[in-house]
Amino acid sequence: MSVIYLLIGISICVAIGFFVAFIIAVKSGQYDDDYTPSVRMLFDDEIKKTPKTEIQTIKEKQI
Amino acid sequence: MDTQNCFHCGLDIIKSEEIIFDHKSFCCNGCKTVYEIFSVNDMTCYYDFENSPGSTPLDIAGKYEFLDNEEIISKLLDFQETATAVVSLNIPHIHCSSCIWILENLQRLQEGISSSQVNFPEKKVRISYNSDAVSLKTIVYLLSSIGYEPYISLENYETGKDNVDRSLTYKLGVAFFCFGNIMLLSFPEYFELTEFWLDTFKPFFRSLIFVLALPTFFYSASDYYVSAYKSIKSRMLNIDIPIALGIIVMFVRSVVDIVFDYGPGFFDSLSGLIFFMLLGKMFQIKTYSFLSFERDFKSYFPIAITRINNDTSEESVPIYDIQKGDRLLIRNQELIPVDGILISDKTAIDYSFVTGEADEITKKSGDKIFAGGKQMGKVIEMEVLHSVSQSYLTQLWSNDVFQKKFERNHKTITDTISRYFTPALLLIAFASFTYWIFIDTNTAFSVFTAVLIVACPCALALTAPFTMGNVLRIFGKQQFYLKNALVIEQLAAVDVVVFDKTGTITTNKKSNIVYEGEALLNKNILQLKNVLRASNHPLSRMLYDMLPESSKIKTTYFEEIAGNGILATIDGVKLQIGSASFVENIIESDHLQTAVHIKIDGKYLGKYIFKNQYREGIESLFKNLNNSYQIKVLSGDNEGERAVLEKLLPQGTELIFDQKPEQKLNFIKQLQDNGHNVMMVGDGLNDAGALAQSNVGISISENVNVFSPACDAILEAKQFDHLNYFLKLSKKAMLTIKMSFVLSLCYNIVGLSYAITGKLDPLMAAIIMPLSTITIVSFVTAMSNYYARKITK
Numbered sequence A: 001m002s003v004i005y006l007l008i009g010i011s012i013c014v015a016i017g018f019f020v021a022f023i024i025a026v027k028s029g030q031y032d033d034d035y036t037p038s039v040r041m042l043f044d045d046e047i048k049k050t051p052k053t054e055i056q057t058i059k060e061k062q063i
Numbered sequence B: 001m002d003t004q005n006c007f008h009c010g011l012d013i014i015k016s017e018e019i020i021f022d023h024k025s026f027c028c029n030g031c032k033t034v035y036e037i038f039s040v041n042d043m044t045c046y047y048d049f050e051n052s053p054g055s056t057p058l059d060i061a062g063k064y065e066f067l068d069n070e071e072i073i074s075k076l077l078d079f080q081e082t083a084t085a086v087v088s089l090n091i092p093h094i095h096c097s098s099c100i101w102i103l104e105n106l107q108r109l110q111e112g113i114s115s116s117q118v119n120f121p122e123k124k125v126r127i128s129y130n131s132d133a134v135s136l137k138t139i140v141y142l143l144s145s146i147g148y149e150p151y152i153s154l155e156n157y158e159t160g161k162d163n164v165d166r167s168l169t170y171k172l173g174v175a176f177f178c179f180g181n182i183m184l185l186s187f188p189e190y191f192e193l194t195e196f197w198l199d200t201f202k203p204f205f206r207s208l209i210f211v212l213a214l215p216t217f218f219y220s221a222s223d224y225y226v227s228a229y230k231s232i233k234s235r236m237l238n239i240d241i242p243i244a245l246g247i248i249v250m251f252v253r254s255v256v257d258i259v260f261d262y263g264p265g266f267f268d269s270l271s272g273l274i275f276f277m278l279l280g281k282m283f284q285i286k287t288y289s290f291l292s293f294e295r296d297f298k299s300y301f302p303i304a305i306t307r308i309n310n311d312t313s314e315e316s317v318p319i320y321d322i323q324k325g326d327r328l329l330i331r332n333q334e335l336i337p338v339d340g341i342l343i344s345d346k347t348a349i350d351y352s353f354v355t356g357e358a359d360e361i362t363k364k365s366g367d368k369i370f371a372g373g374k375q376m377g378k379v380i381e382m383e384v385l386h387s388v389s390q391s392y393l394t395q396l397w398s399n400d401v402f403q404k405k406f407e408r409n410h411k412t413i414t415d416t417i418s419r420y421f422t423p424a425l426l427l428i429a430f431a432s433f434t435y436w437i438f439i440d441t442n443t444a445f446s447v448f449t450a451v452l453i454v455a456c457p458c459a460l461a462l463t464a465p466f467t468m469g470n471v472l473r474i475f476g477k478q479q480f481y482l483k484n485a486l487v488i489e490q491l492a493a494v495d496v497v498v499f500d501k502t503g504t505i506t507t508n509k510k511s512n513i514v515y516e517g518e519a520l521l522n523k524n525i526l527q528l529k530n531v532l533r534a535s536n537h538p539l540s541r542m543l544y545d546m547l548p549e550s551s552k553i554k555t556t557y558f559e560e561i562a563g564n565g566i567l568a569t570i571d572g573v574k575l576q577i578g579s580a581s582f583v584e585n586i587i588e589s590d591h592l593q594t595a596v597h598i599k600i601d602g603k604y605l606g607k608y609i610f611k612n613q614y615r616e617g618i619e620s621l622f623k624n625l626n627n628s629y630q631i632k633v634l635s636g637d638n639e640g641e642r643a644v645l646e647k648l649l650p651q652g653t654e655l656i657f658d659q660k661p662e663q664k665l666n667f668i669k670q671l672q673d674n675g676h677n678v679m680m681v682g683d684g685l686n687d688a689g690a691l692a693q694s695n696v697g698i699s700i701s702e703n704v705n706v707f708s709p710a711c712d713a714i715l716e717a718k719q720f721d722h723l724n725y726f727l728k729l730s731k732k733a734m735l736t737i738k739m740s741f742v743l744s745l746c747y748n749i750v751g752l753s754y755a756i757t758g759k760l761d762p763l764m765a766a767i768i769m770p771l772s773t774i775t776i777v778s779f780v781t782a783m784s785n786y787y788a789r790k791i792t793k
Helices: A003-027 A036-040 A052-062 B029-040 B070-076 B097-103 B136-145 B154-158 B167-191 B196-220 B222-233 B240-259 B267-284 B392-398 B413-437 B441-454 B458-477 B486-493 B501-505 B522-533 B538-546 B580-584 B618-628 B639-648 B661-673 B685-693 B717-756 B762-790
Strands: B019-021 B024-026 B077-081 B084-090 B113-119 B124-130 B304-308 B314-318 B327-330 B340-342 B346-350 B360-364 B380-384 B480-482 B496-500 B513-517 B555-561 B565-570 B573-578 B594-600 B603-610 B630-634 B654-656 B678-682 B696-701 B713-716
Touching (some): A003 B167, A003 B196, A036 B097, B019 B029, B024 B029, B029 B136, B070 B077, B084 B136, B097 B113, B124 B136, B167 B196, B167 B267, B196 B222, B196 B240, B196 B267, B222 B240, B240 B413, B240 B441, B240 B458, B267 B762, B413 B458, B413 B717, B441 B717, B458 B480, B458 B486, B458 B717, B458 B762, B480 B717, B486 B696, B486 B717, B496 B501, B496 B685, B501 B630, B501 B678, B513 B538, B522 B538, B522 B565, B522 B573, B522 B594, B573 B580, B580 B594, B580 B603, B618 B630, B618 B639, B618 B717, B639 B654, B661 B685, B678 B685, B685 B696, B713 B717, B717 B762
Parallel strands (some): B496 B630, B496 B678, B630 B654, B678 B696, B696 B713
Antiparallel strands (some): B019 B024, B077 B084, B113 B124, B304 B314, B304 B327, B327 B380, B340 B380, B346 B360, B480 B713, B513 B603, B594 B603
8 A cells, every 4th residue: 555655746746747837837927918818829820811822823824 | 891880990981081992991091001001911811800990090290209219218128138129018009809910910010020919908019129120119100000009108218127916826826736735635534534544644644734734824824924913013903813813723733633643633724714715815806907097197298308409409308308498399289298488489288187177278479388288289399497397287296195105094894893803703712711621621722722713704804805806897897997896895985976077077079069961062161161250159159160271251141140040141152050940940859959950042951969068877877876975076167167067967066166186185185084985086187186085086088098097996988877886886795795794604603613512623624614615705796796787777
């Protein structure tokens, strides 16, 4: 049963790991603005929709 | 895409000014230009996220010349090293996801910008750029040209990097971490205490729990010890005393229990208690970070001004560098930063900011002009008489009210309760101790500590934060923004409501004449204006002022029929201007509305409607308020409006005119000396003193992002007629708190009955504590939501 020392040791270490991650996140200001990132993450797909292809086709026609 | 609204800014398009570009309609050239900029740069998906998200760019030529000055730039920047610079700009227009998108893609519009990041709640954008490739001025002009004009004021000049206080987040994190792990490790003890393997591991588990409890006890709960110590020192029994006492007793008893192997201790309840209480604190703090409640003149003043040097060259200098004798150049719409003498021929100055008087004042060469006025004429020159800190306006801020950052000695409802709670608790603890000491010393000590532990007013302390926090959010959703939760309690205690007149119960919007009917030809407008010139009727004068400047035409026939209107012939055209019955033989459909009807050559065309300049719903608001409050109106204006106001407001309303800012402040003070709790509703700088002096100062704002003086709460102007609702709800919030106090006292009595009889074991404590917390929190949330819906607006 002494394996319990090891298991609890590991579980505490994992918990401390998350705790440190939390502290770092707060320190870097990630919790200061809790709204903008939720909107920002929706943008990435939209930006690619730029009509660059259109410009290329025009060039091809000129050639 | 045939919409009536502008594709860019969403405003109604006036048909004659509509601009069609790329199959889309725009209301003005400015909006079209922004669209052009975006479409050239492949950025039209700006319009995909939201419909018409933009704003019309304003003409800002010359406004940001001061950004050439290196000294000023260095004050504005957050960070600068070699060529990399970072600046945070406050942009009030940020309001939707399109704004975020466009502002975070600035690098595609302007070379030299490396990245930009929006902080939506604070309405700020943080731009890092290469200062060799692009100047701050270019960036500001770029932002303004796409409708996102940054707001740069003297405030930006002074404040350094503000340190965000995140200690509560850390404390909460620590408490949660420890609470979770302690709970986990306590589980075996909850279920079985005699099993063999548990006995083997008991020391290990318990010492681990003890170690985990240390950071919670010493770090997370530290605020309570400090607050308790302070309140003992100032001889005020606040709620933190029994809390701190409970926590400390709990900790000591648990340590003793573990060391002497009496039991598992109360570390689980201890850390849970601290965690929940910190959670309550966190919930109560809802900050509207895009608003500022501490504004003084600095947020209104420009950061720099144009100085004319002796060799007639112009130069932008920071305001603080202005000295007596300097010559300044003030452009149209610019704020006069210092007292001085007008050198230019003449100008009109709008002092509404300072005095609350709506009319512009005409100044001639040689007249004294005071800081705080807005220059309404063409470009003027002035000579400086006083530096900024000695000017008349800024001296208002040397009044005591602004000097001390004083905490008004306001006793919160929780503190009032705890004045009885703490002595009662100690009495019970000692009584049960003396009773048990004759029977068994050991039990006596355990009962004594158990009483203090179980009575620790956790639920009591959580009641107010959760109720207030919830009401604060309900208010916020309805655009009534409070500085902090304490304001709710003060709102509930108000018995006198004082209103400012100009800008508060009247609107600032000048354009309150609208035309309704068949469109008038330019020719007709010209004729109308010329006819009106001859009339002295107030409505004619107002309409005359509103119509565009025009050339003079001679009126051939003119007759004014008193109480009816004007009959005139001009340019061979017959005009009939006046009341409905006079012009068209119809009865005015809406008798609350004032209108001037127009008939040209026998054909009825339409009417000009004069919108009431008082805010909508004001009559019913005052009528409702009058039932439970004393209402007073303070005004910086003269008595001209007395008759109108007396008709509008309920009888017995005190009206006081010609009040200077200091007099307003003293008026409030006098009311307070007579034992009243005063709520002041105002706007503008002229009310700043009164707002600061009053128990609750509410600032009305047409645009909450920009203008509001220091106050306790900011109310969006549109919601003005809901003021009574907010007052009612704050009273109900207090009622909710009182009800929940009763509930939590019941829990305390149940807990105490176990404690006094010496039956309290750790498991019992671990159940009672979260149970009471959760029921209290859900009770107050449900109740305050119920009241928010039930009270009619």
